[in-house]
Amino acid sequence: KNEVEQSPQNLTAQEGEFITINCSYSVGISALHWLQQHPGGGIVSLFMLSSGKKKHGRLIATINIQEKHSSLHITASHPRDSAVYICGAGGSNYKLTFGKGTLLTVNP
Amino acid sequence: DVKVTQSSRYLVKRTGEKVFLECVQDMDHENMFWYRQDPGLGLRLIYFSYDVKMKEKGDIPEGYSVSREKKERFSLILESASTSQTSMYLCASSLSVGLGSTYNEQFFGPGTRLTVL
Numbered sequence: 049k050n051e052v053e054q055s056p057q058n059l060t061a062q063e064g065e066f067i068t069i070n071c072s073y074s075v076g077i078s079a080l081h082w083l084q085q086h087p088g089g090g091i092v093s094l095f096m097l098s099s100g101k102k103k104h105g106r107l108i109a110t111i112n113i114q115e116k117h118s119s120l121h122i123t124a125s126h127p128r129d130s131a132v133y134i135c136g137a138g139g140s141n142y143k144l145t146f147g148k149g150t151l152l153t154v155n156p
Numbered sequence: 157d158v159k160v161t162q163s164s165r166y167l168v169k170r171t172g173e174k175v176f177l178e179c180v181q182d183m184d185h186e187n188m189f190w191y192r193q194d195p196g197l198g199l200r201l202i203y204f205s206y207d208v209k210m211k212e213k214g215d216i217p218e219g220y221s222v223s224r225e226k227k228e229r230f231s232l233i234l235e236s237a238s239t240s241q242t243s244m245y246l247c248a249s250s251l252s253v254g255l256g257s258t259y260n261e262q263f264f265g266p267g268t269r270l271t272v273l
Contacts, residue, residue: 049215079260091246091264134199142187142206142250142260143214148198 050075050137054147061154067122069150071135080111080118081136081144091134094120125154159183160265162247168271175234177268179247186252188230189262190214190222192243199246205230206252237272244269 051074061067071080082095095102095109097118102109106125111118122129130153136144163178179188190202191214201214203222211222219241223231230249234241247265 081262083264090266091248093261093263096261136199136262138260142252143189143201143204143212144262145201145215146199148196 050077050139050145052135052137052145052147054133054135054150056150057148058151059153061125061152063126063154063156065125065154067125067129067152067154069120069133069135069152071118071120071137071147073116073118073137073145075137075139076113076116077137077139079138080109081138082109082118082120083134083136083146085132085134085149087131089131094133122152125152127154127156130154160247160249160263162245162265162268164268165266166269166271168273169234169237170273171238173234173237173272175237175270175272177232177234177245177247177270179230179232179249179265180228181230181247181249181263182228183249183251183263184227185249185263186227187250187260188224189248189250190220190230190232191246191248192216193246193267194243202232237270239272242270242272 079098106123108121132149134149136146160181205224221233245268248262250262
């Protein structure tokens with residue numbers, strides 16, 4: 049079974065700061081998912097990647113397959129980025145194992 | 157846009173009751189999932205279905221069953237609800253393209269917050 053670890057568990061930043069959230073997994077995967085969940089809100093898929101790097105607006109996700117590690121970066125953070133960020137590791141089927149999430153708070 | 161809907165946002169039930177949670181997706185996705193989300197434990201997979209009438213147990217299937225009679229609908233059943241099943245339940249769906257394909261992105265419903273008294 050894949051073990052997925054996220055760090056940090058909680059992160060507080062000032063508006064404008066560069067943010068990094070890390071995700072490590074124990075078993076080789078087919079894809080790594082990054083999700084966002086606002087307080088009281090639903091879950092939205094941000095990225096799905098199996099290699100390299102993807103960028104969407106101020107969000108960047110990278111993955112290093114050899115090191116079994118992925119990072120989610122937020123440039124020029126904004127209070128509306130405050131949410132829980134969750135990574136999910138996909139194995140040899142379509143099921144995902146998730147990390148416990150990182151609670152990000154961006155203060156104005 | 158893919159839409160995944162769940163029958164209730166909030167539900168309160170009594171211990172021992174049979175509970176049905178319904179999920180419907182409108183994008184002809186093959187895969188559907190039921191998760192529960194608890195503070196400190198994150199999202200955990202209860203059951204997964206990759207086709208009509210097909211199901212696979214996830215990480216925590218005990219106390220739950222599922223039904224998928226039509227492609228668009230996936231039901232989670234709590235045969236005899238217990239207080240330990242108080243949680244947020246989330247349904248998701250995805251296509252079944254080649255592993256690692258971007259098209260396998262999971263789309264989540266809004267969730268049902270179930271309280272068992």
